[in-house]
Every structure is written in C-alpha cells, then in structure tokens.
Amino acid sequence: MDMNQATVWWLIAGALVAIELATGTFYLLMLAVGAAAAALAAHLGLGLTAQIATAAVVGGAAVVLWHQKRAARDQAAPANANPDVNLDIGQSVQVDHWQPGGRATVKYRGADWQARYQGSDTPVAGRYVIRAVEGSCLLLDH
Incomplete structure (x- = not known):
C-alpha cells in the first residue's frame, strides 16, 4: 500500500x-x-x-x-487584586467619612469593613471602587 x-x-x-x-x-x-x-x-x-x-x-x-x-x-494581578479570583474587586462602596491617614469604615455585604484609600489625592466622601483586598481591609480608589 x-x-x-x-x-x-x-x-x-x-x-x-x-x-x-x-x-x-x-x-x-x-x-x-x-x-x-x-x-x-x-x-x-x-x-x-x-x-x-x-x-x-x-x-x-x-x-x-x-x-x-x-x-x-x-503574570496577571495577584490574587488579592485579581477580579477572576476575588469577586469583590471592581465592586463599589459608599464612604461617608474618611479618617486621617486615608482610612474609613464602610458597609459592604451587610458588614462593617475597614477601608484604605489608594489614590494620591485627598479622599472625600463618595462612591469608591474596591481595587484589592488585604485580609479584611478593602483597598479603594475612584
């Protein structure tokens, strides 16, 4: 053949x-x-x-x-900032008051969370986006 x-x-x-x-x-x-x-x-x-x-x-x-x-x-984002791993990334939260040092307490998913501002300007009250999560602290930015 x-x-x-x-x-x-x-x-x-x-x-x-x-x-x-x-x-x-x-x-x-x-x-x-x-x-x-x-x-x-x-x-x-x-x-x-x-x-x-x-x-x-x-x-x-x-x-x-x-x-x-x-x-x-x-080489994608680390797990704490990757929306494919952590579904909180990209969600928005309302910050009513910022404490000195860019810290706040926010209500998210029915609980109080510690939050820290990651931007370079001075944070003001308003809507912010979760960019990463470190333990029980939400890292926020516009």
Whole structure:
C-alpha cells in the first residue's frame, strides 16, 4: 500500500493529538497543528522540503505563541487584586467619612469593613471602587 505524503502528515497529526490526550502536554497539540499545515502543503503539491519547513514554522510558531500567552496569563494581578479570583474587586462602596491617614469604615455585604484609600489625592466622601483586598481591609480608589 502506497500512501501519499499528505496522508502521512495527517497520520502524524493524529498521532500527536492521541499522545497529547494521553499525556496532557498541550504543546503536542500545537505541533499537531504544524503537521496539519504540512498536510495541507502536501495537498497543494509542495515538495517534501517545503512540507517539513511548513510543519516546523507553523508548529514552532504555535508553540511560541501559546507559551507567550501562558506566560502573560501567569503574570496577571495577584490574587488579592485579581477580579477572576476575588469577586469583590471592581465592586463599589459608599464612604461617608474618611479618617486621617486615608482610612474609613464602610458597609459592604451587610458588614462593617475597614477601608484604605489608594489614590494620591485627598479622599472625600463618595462612591469608591474596591481595587484589592488585604485580609479584611478593602483597598479603594475612584
């Protein structure tokens, strides 16, 4: 049985996906994308060298882009200031009176909370947004 080059590339892509499913190594899925691109290059009639180059460039670029995206996500805000982790971040509270040093006591979720102003100007009574939470202290800003 004689297989054409496109079939071989599709089989390689399928094998990479199967190995990725067994191991959980997402980078193998990116390499499978490169093998699929090489299969498409074979369907277009490009030579073996062009197919290998296509697999290397597309698969390598996919791995690099995935790695960069993952690294950027890992550098996200710390948990105490990340709205994906702490649902209080971004909520607003009413401050009726500020104490010296930019501190206040606010009602939030039915309880009294300590609050601290994070801005550079002098705080005045009004509506503020929770930017972070440190223990039981809300860090507020406009």
